[in-house]
Amino acid sequence: MQQILQDIQKILRIDSSQMETKTNMPFGQGIFDTLHYFLNLAETMGFKTINYDNYIAEVIYEGTTEEKFAVLCHLDTVPIGNGWTQNPFGEDIVDGKLYGRGSMDNKAIAVICLHCLNALKKENFKPRKTIHLIVGCNEENGWQCIAYYKQKATLPEIGFTPDGNFPVIYAEKGILHANIHFKIDNAPFFSIATGEQLNMVCDRATATCTSHFAQVLDNLKLMPQDIPKEITIHRGHVITRNTSTNSSSCLVIAHGKSAHASHPERGDNALYKLLCFFAPYNADIQKIKELFVDDTMQLQTLNDTSGYLTYAANVATFQENTLTIGIDIRYPASMKQEDILNIFDKHQLQYELLHCQNPIFHSPDSPLIQTLYKIYKEKTGRRDKPMAIGGGTYARALKFGVAFGPQLNDEEDSIHQPNEYIFIKNISLYFDIYKEAIFRLTK
Numbered sequence: 001m002q003q004i005l006q007d008i009q010k011i012l013r014i015d016s017s018q019m020e021t022k023t024n025m026p027f028g029q030g031i032f033d034t035l036h037y038f039l040n041l042a043e044t045m046g047f048k049t050i051n052y053d054n055y056i057a058e059v060i061y062e063g064t065t066e067e068k069f070a071v072l073c074h075l076d077t078v079p080i081g082n083g084w085t086q087n088p089f090g091e092d093i094v095d096g097k098l099y100g101r102g103s104m105d106n107k108a109i110a111v112i113c114l115h116c117l118n119a120l121k122k123e124n125f126k127p128r129k130t131i132h133l134i135v136g137c138n139e140e141n142g143w144q145c146i147a148y149y150k151q152k153a154t155l156p157e158i159g160f161t162p163d164g165n166f167p168v169i170y171a172e173k174g175i176l177h178a179n180i181h182f183k184i185d186n187a188p189f190f191s192i193a194t195g196e197q198l199n200m201v202c203d204r205a206t207a208t209c210t211s212h213f214a215q216v217l218d219n220l221k222l223m224p225q226d227i228p229k230e231i232t233i234h235r236g237h238v239i240t241r242n243t244s245t246n247s248s249s250c251l252v253i254a255h256g257k258s259a260h261a262s263h264p265e266r267g268d269n270a271l272y273k274l275l276c277f278f279a280p281y282n283a284d285i286q287k288i289k290e291l292f293v294d295d296t297m298q299l300q301t302l303n304d305t306s307g308y309l310t311y312a313a314n315v316a317t318f319q320e321n322t323l324t325i326g327i328d329i330r331y332p333a334s335m336k337q338e339d340i341l342n343i344f345d346k347h348q349l350q351y352e353l354l355h356c357q358n359p360i361f362h363s364p365d366s367p368l369i370q371t372l373y374k375i376y377k378e379k380t381g382r383r384d385k386p387m388a389i390g391g392g393t394y395a396r397a398l399k400f401g402v403a404f405g406p407q408l409n410d411e412e413d414s415i416h417q418p419n420e421y422i423f424i425k426n427i428s429l430y431f432d433i434y435k436e437a438i439f440r441l442t443k
Contacts (some may be wrong), residue, residue: 004427005427008111008422008427009090010037011075011107011111012089012100012101012103012107013091014030014033014037015030015080016076016107017031017076017077017080026055026138026144027054027055027076027137027138034075035057038075038111038114039057042114047059047060047121048062056138056146056149057134058133058135059135060133061120061121061127061131062127063131065128065130067129069131069156069158069441069442070155070158070159071113071131071134071434072136073106073133073134073161074106074136074138074139074140074145074394075106075107075110075135076137076139077102077105077107078200079196079197079200081196082203083203084418084419085419087099087100088420090103096423097424098422098424099419100420104420104421105415106162108427110162112162112430113162120435127442132156134155136394140197143355146394146397158398159398159401160368160372160395160404161393161402162403164393164403165403165407165409166404166406166408167373167376167386167387168369168386168387169386169387169393169404170361170362170363170366170369170386170387171305171359171360171361172333172388172389172390172391173332174331174357175330175331176328176356177198177326177353178326178327178344178353179325179351179352179354180324180326180349180350181324183322184321184323185321187318187323188207188212188213188278188282188285189208189278190209190318191208192205192206192208192317192318192323194206195270196315197314197315198354199261199262199328200260200416201259201261201264201266201269201312201416202256202258202270202315203255204253204270205270205316206252206254207252207253208250230254230255230268230273232252232255234252254270254273256268256272259416259417260391260416260417263310263413267312269312269313271325272292272313276289291347292313299340304334306333306361307388309331309332311330312327313326313328314326314328331359333360334359334361337358358396364385368402369386375433375437376433380408380433384409389403404437405434408426
C-alpha cells in the first residue's frame, strides 16, 4: 500500500482544476499534467493507453472476447476554494488522513483502480471482457470529455464509476444547471463576485456598492450588533464591522461554507446571505430572496423514492441592471426536466439552460448491482442498503452504469469542501473492494 500512497501524493500535488485553454490543452495546464502523469504511470506498469487529444484517455486491459467493461474515473477537480487549514496538494498527513483536493473526488481513487489492474495482471488474470479504465478531464465542468470520447470511440455499455457512495447507487437524480436573469431597478451595487462554479455551494459573495447605498448605510448609523456576523463591510482600504466611517466606497462581503451542490445543506450559502442583507433596501432583490432563500416556488417539496429536490444558487454576476444567478438543481429521478422548467415558466422567470443530465434509475435487484453489493458486504461486514444520490456521475454515460463507492456512509463527506481528505486506512479497503469487483465482473 505504501507505493499506492506515494503515487496518490504525487498526483495530488498537481492542481487539476480547470484552467485557461492552451494549445493541445483543452482544459488547461494542470489537467494536462495530471493526465500525462497518470498515463505514464500506467505505461510503466505495462498497460496500453489511448489518449484522446487530452480530453479523456483510457488504460486497456485486454480480454479474451470482444465484450467490454468500463471503470470510469475523472482526474479533474473543483477549484481549491477558501477555508483550508491543511495543504491542498497532498503534502499533509494528519491523524491518519491524507489531505488534498481530489483525494476522494476522484484522482486518488483513479490511482487505486489502476493499481488494482496492475495487481490482477501480476497474478496473471486473464479477463474474459476487455477492461477500459477511462479517465476523464472535464467531469466537474460539463462532460466535454465524455462527448469527445463518443466522437472518437465507442463506450462500453456496462461498468461502474468509483465516484459516489457505498454500498452501491441504483438511482441518481436529474441535474439542471441554469442561469436566471433578473432586472433590478436602483440596484444598491454595481458589481458582484461570488462562487467559482455551479456545483459548489458559494462560500464567499462580494458586492461593490454604489456611493448612494454607502451613504444610506452611513445615515443608518448601524452598530456592530446590527450587522449579521456573516457579513463584513469594507470601507475604502479599512475593514470594519460598523459604518461609522465617512466614505463613499463600500464592499459588502458575505461569508459561508462550501459543499458539494448535491448536498447544499452541508454548506452555508454566502450568496443567500448577501441577498438577505440587501433585500430590505430593494424590492427587486427582496423578490429574488423570496425565490431562492424562502423557496416560494416550493421546489424543495418535490420528492420521490430517490429523495427530495435540492437546489443551490451558487454563482452571480451583475451587468446592465441585470442580476444573473446560476443555480444547480438536483431533481427526483421520477421527474423530467420539463417539470422544473414548467415551474420556472409559471413564475415568469427568464432563464437559459447551461447543462442538464437526465436521471438514471436501475432496479436494485439487477445482477450488476447485486454483485457489487455482495462484494461490499463481504469486504466490510456491513449491511447498508443500495441507495439513491443527488450527485451526477459518469454512470449516466453508460447504458447500464452505476456508482460504486468510495464514500462510506458513516464517515464525514469532505468532497468539494475545504480540507478534502482520504483516510489512509481506507486505501487498502478500497483496493480490496475494487480489485474484487473488477475481477468478478470481467472473468
